[in-house]
Amino acid sequence: MTDATAFPSASDAGRAHLERLARRAADAAASAPARSSPYEGAGLDVHARIDAAVEDLEAELLGLGRALHADPEPGFEEHRAVARVADLLRAHGITARTGAHGLPTALRASAGSGDGPTVAVLAEYDALPGIGHGCGHHIICAAAVGAFLALVPVLERTGGTAVLLGTPAEENGTGKELLARAGAFDGVDAAVMIHPSSGPDLSDAPFLGLREVVVEYTGRAAHASAAPFMGRNALDAVVAAYQGVAALRQHILPDDRVHGVITEGGSRPNVVPERAAAHFYLRAATVESLAELSDRVQRIFEGAAAMTGTTVTTRWDDCPPCVPVRHNDVLAARFAQHLTGRGRTVLPGSAAPDSALGSTDLGNVSVRIPAIHPMLSVAPAGTALHTAEFAACAQGAEADRAVLDGAAALARTVADHLSDSDLRAAVEREFTEAGGALDVPKLLSTPTSP
Structure with a gap:
C-alpha cells in the first residue's frame, strides 16, 4: 500500500509550482x-x-x-x-x-x-x-x-x-x-x-477574457423507488454536463479555462430531480478562442440533455464578458x-x-x-x-x-x-x-x- 504521506499535499505542490x-x-x-x-x-x-x-x-x-x-x-x-x-x-x-x-x-x-x-x-x-x-x-x-x-x-x-x-x-x-x-x-x-x-x-x-453561463435542465419528477422509470433526471443531466466539461479540459488550449459549480440538484433522495442547474466561467487568451470554447461548451450542455431526455436552457453573460x-x-x-x-x-x-x-x-x-x-x-x-x-x-x-x-x-x-x-x-x-x-x-x- 502506498504511503500517502510520501506525496506533498495539493496546496504544497501548488505553492512549489508558483515559487518555481x-x-x-x-x-x-x-x-x-x-x-x-x-x-x-x-x-x-x-x-x-x-x-x-x-x-x-x-x-x-x-x-x-x-x-x-x-x-x-x-x-x-x-x-x-x-x-x-x-x-x-x-x-x-x-x-x-x-x-x-x-x-x-x-x-x-x-x-x-x-x-x-x-x-x-x-x-x-x-x-x-x-x-x-x-x-x-x-x-x-x-x-x-x-x-x-x-x-x-x-x-x-x-x-x-x-x-x-x-x-x-x-x-x-x-x-x-x-x-x-x-x-x-x-x-x-x-x-x-x-x-x-x-x-x-x-x-x-x-489577463484572459472571461464570460459566464448558467445552464438549467428540466426533467420529470417521479418517485425514485416506486416509479423511477416515470422520471427524467435533471441531476443526471447536470452531472453529465459537468463531467463533459471536465473531459473537455484536456483538449483545449493551454491558456483556456473552464470552471464551475452545481448550484441546484434536487431536494430529496426519494424524488427524481425535476430541475438542476450549474454556473460556469469560461476564460481564454483571445476573443476568438473564447468564442470557440463557448460553442464547444454549449454543445456539451445540449448533449447532456439528449443523453438524459431532459430539456436544457442556457443563459449566457448575465454580467457582460471581460475581453483579454x-x-x-x-x-x-x-x-x-x-x-x-x-x-x-x-x-x-x-x-x-x-x-x-x-x-x-x-x-x-x-x-x-x-x-x-x-x-x-x-x-x-x-x-x-x-x-x-x-x-x-x-x-x-x-x-x-x-x-x-x-x-x-x-x-x-x-x-x-x-x-x-x-x-x-x-x-x-x-x-x-x-x-x-x-x-x-x-x-x-x-x-x-x-
Missing part, C-alpha cells in the same frame, strides 16, 4: 536589460513635485487603504468606500460626483484645464464575500487617489485634464464595461491603474521606468508568463482606449490571490509601499502623457496598429445549437 515560476522570473530579470522610454515626458521638476506631493499625502493614503481593508464591501455595494474617497477629495478642495454614469457606487472627479488630452486614473474598491480584500482592491483605490491628488498641483504645467474614475464591481459585475457603455471613457485618451500581486513586479500581465487585456507597451514602459526609479525591479509580463491567468474588466477599457494594468508585489511568491492569506499580506508594509510607489509612478506616467505630444503619438500609434477601438458588445455572440 517566481525564481524563473527573477532569473529573467537578472539577465534582461532595464526597460526605458526615450520620451522627454513632463520633466524632472514636475516629477519631483509629484514625489513630494505623494510624500505629503502618505498618512492620508495609507489611512484610506487601511480603512477600506478593515471594512470590505462587495461589488455594487461599496457605499462606504466611495464616501471615504469623496471625503478625502473634498478635504483637498476637489468635488467628486458619486453615482456617476448611472452606477450608485461609481465616482468621478476631474482637475485641469478641460482642454487638450485627458487621462483617467482608475480606482477599484470592491471586495470578495467571505474573504474581504483578498485581491487587494483597497490598494488600487488608495494608489489611484494618491496619483490623482499628486497630479492636481502640476496640471498647470502639463496642461490637459486628469480624471479619477471609481469603478465598482470588478469582481462580480464587469463594472468598467457598464461605465464604458454609459460614456465614462468618451473623450478620454488613455487609462491607467495598478493592481497588487505576489511574486515579481510586472509592467503588464497575461490589450496592454499598451509604450505607456507601460514609461510606467516601468518610473517604478524602477523608486527602487523596484519591473519585468514585462513575457518574463513571467504564468504569473497571472485571471481576468479583469480593464480589458474592456483597453480595447477602447490605450491602457495599462501593471502588477505591484505585496506578498511572497506562492501567495494566491483571492485567499485570506493574500488579504492578510495586503495590509502590511509591502502593501503600504505599493500604495505610495504606485501613486507616484502612475502620476508621473500621466504627467508625461499630458505633457509630451511625441509620447502621446506613439501610444496612439501602437493602439491603432493593435486594432484600434473595438465595439466590445459585438465581440462575443451567444452560442447557439449547430
